[in-house]
Amino acid sequence: MLQQRKPITVGDAVQRVMEYAFQEKKELVSLLQAHGRFLAEDIAADHDVPAFDRSPYDGYAIRSVDSQGAASENPVTFTIVGEIGAGYVFEEEVCNREAVRIMTGAPIPKGCDVVVMLELTHTFEENNQMYMSIKRTFEAGTNISYKGEDVQKGTILIEKGQYINPGVVALLATFGVDQVPVFRKPIVGVIATGSELLDPSDSLQPGKIRNSNAYMIMAQIERAGATVKYFGKFSDDINLCIDVVKKALEEVDILITTGGVSVGDYDYLPAIYEAIDAKVLFNKVAMRPGSVTTVAARNGQLLFGLSGNPSACYVGFELFTRPIIRKAFGNKQPHLRREQAVLGADFKKANPFTRFVRGIASYEDGQLVAVPSGFDKSSAVSSLAGANAFIVLPGGSRGYEKGMQVAVLLLEDLQGSEWPWDNIKKSYK
Ligand SMILES: Nc1nc2c(c(=O)[nH]1)N[C@H]1C(S)=C(S)[C@@H](COP(=O)(O)OP(=O)(O)OC[C@H]3O[C@@H](n4cnc5c(N)ncnc54)[C@H](O)[C@@H]3O)O[C@H]1N2
Ligand code: MOO
Ligand SMILES: [Mg+2]
Numbered sequence: 001m002l003q004q005r006k007p008i009t010v011g012d013a014v015q016r017v018m019e020y021a022f023q024e025k026k027e028l029v030s031l032l033q034a035h036g037r038f039l040a041e042d043i044a045a046d047h048d049v050p051a052f053d054r055s056p057y058d059g060y061a062i063r064s065v066d067s068q069g070a071a072s073e074n075p076v077t078f079t080i081v082g083e084i085g086a087g088y089v090f091e092e093e094v095c096n097r098e099a100v101r102i103m104t105g106a107p108i109p110k111g112c113d114v115v116v117m118l119e120l121t122h123t124f125e126e127n128n129q130m131y132m133s134i135k136r137t138f139e140a141g142t143n144i145s146y147k148g149e150d151v152q153k154g155t156i157l158i159e160k161g162q163y164i165n166p167g168v169v170a171l172l173a174t175f176g177v178d179q180v181p182v183f184r185k186p187i188v189g190v191i192a193t194g195s196e197l198l199d200p201s202d203s204l205q206p207g208k209i210r211n212s213n214a215y216m217i218m219a220q221i222e223r224a225g226a227t228v229k230y231f232g233k234f235s236d237d238i239n240l241c242i243d244v245v246k247k248a249l250e251e252v253d254i255l256i257t258t259g260g261v262s263v264g265d266y267d268y269l270p271a272i273y274e275a276i277d278a279k280v281l282f283n284k285v286a287m288r289p290g291s292v293t294t295v296a297a298r299n300g301q302l303l304f305g306l307s308g309n310p311s312a313c314y315v316g317f318e319l320f321t322r323p324i325i326r327k328a329f330g331n332k333q334p335h336l337r338r339e340q341a342v343l344g345a346d347f348k349k350a351n352p353f354t355r356f357v358r359g360i361a362s363y364e365d366g367q368l369v370a371v372p373s374g375f376d377k378s379s380a381v382s383s384l385a386g387a388n389a390f391i392v393l394p395g396g397s398r399g400y401e402k403g404m405q406v407a408v409l410l411l412e413d414l415q416g417s418e419w420p421w422d423n424i425k426k427s428y429k
Contacts (some may be wrong), residue, residue: 011421038329048148062212161330189252259308289378338420348399
């Protein structure tokens with residue numbers, strides 16, 4: 001007699017998985033390789049930025065005191081005593097009614113406390129000497145970019161766990177971090193099971209389908225930030241699959257299989273977990289699609305048994321595997337970012353399990369609106385391409401109508417959320 005599986009809530013299932021989060025590991029990568037990684041240490045400023053007072057404009061550096069009395073009917077003339085471009089230092093002290101031609105980014109010469117923009121000056125030559133005149137006064141400090149005005153020495157600039165975006169790369173370069181401490185990417189193995197599977201390059205044959213899940217999961221692993229190790233597709237042969245799973249576990253941090261987790265005659269994953277002494281954390285989740293998602297643990301390693309149905313497989317990865325990967329990066333918000341949205345279309349099919357409808361969330365007049373992205377069966381592959389969100393429809397006996405408030409989980413978002421599973425309630429008009 002078939003043993004009934006007991007469904008648990010999605011939140012409980014995710015929690016069971018997160019208890020197996022593994023130890024973060026650090027490595028150094030060159031700055032050129034750092035984009036898209038996660039910082040493994042806080043980075044503090046070891047100098048001010050700017051590191052010296054500098055000019056924000058092209059013009060003339062002068063002493064404010066010398067501009068006193070300047071007016072349109074009373075221009076004040078300065079002797080130009082030198083010129084300084086960015087990257088150079090003007091060594092002499094600037095004295096009474098002297099000006100130094102200065103370029104944007106150059107250090108302010110000693111004695112000067114004002115930069116006059118070139119457009120406000122008149123330059124002329126007399127007896128082989130260059131002069132400059134101005135027709136207004138300037139207060140001390142006009143047009144000076146002060147040392148430390150951007151960043152002060154000692155400030156924590158970027159915290160451990162921060163995603164390294166182009167702006168973070170700029171800071172790392174500014175502070176000379178050319179070997180960047182980042183969290184090591186977990187290696188995630190992928191195995192596809194199913195005697196019906198063909199490679200994408202194969203021609204279709206009767207009863208067969210192309211293996212889309214493995215390629216989809218590999219792209220999801222990369223989107224989550226981890227490294228992929230693909231072991232291939234295998235027919236439903238239990239002994240072969242046991243060998244492959246065992247071998248794969250020696251080479252990866254996490255192992256994902258797709259297919260074979262339900263109750264069919266050739267659904268061998270439950271037997272495989274038993275054969276290799278893996279402890280099943282759950283094998284039924286109160287969700288659609290992906291109710292058969294099974295997760296097992298063995299020697300601290302997690303095995304994700306994702307469904308063979310493409311939409312179920314996709315959802316299972318994002319809800320259960322993604323946060324484990326993000327956690328390995330010291331990320332404090334490893335789960336999909338949750339937002340509130342207005343349902344943009346009726347979804348009348350009631351279901352006792354919480355639905356994760358693949359959807360498109362977009363702003364309309366400042367309001368986030370979510371609509372399904374297409375065909376909604378667990379077996380659907382077409383609706384995945386357009387999806388940027390899951391529309392979360394809690395289980396119940398009634399359907400949902402356009403205009404209701406719903407939670408959405410955003411798929412392409414880097415910010416994530418700490419724990420999106422509390423207070424997901426039914427919303428009735
Ligand atoms: N009697 C029951 N039957 C089923 C149940 C159930 O509770 N009782 N659950 C259904 C649900 S829900 C799902 S989801 C599927 C899960 O199936 P499996 O995870 O066991 O996966 P398979 O049987 O191997 O395949 C299911 C489906 O997906 C296609 N598939 C498999 N691998 C791939 C791949 N790599 N790329 C693309 N498509 C793939 C496969 O051909 C099947 O059509 O079980 C229900 N049945
Ligand atoms: O696990 Mo199935 O995806 O609920 O449809
Ligand atoms: Mg099956």
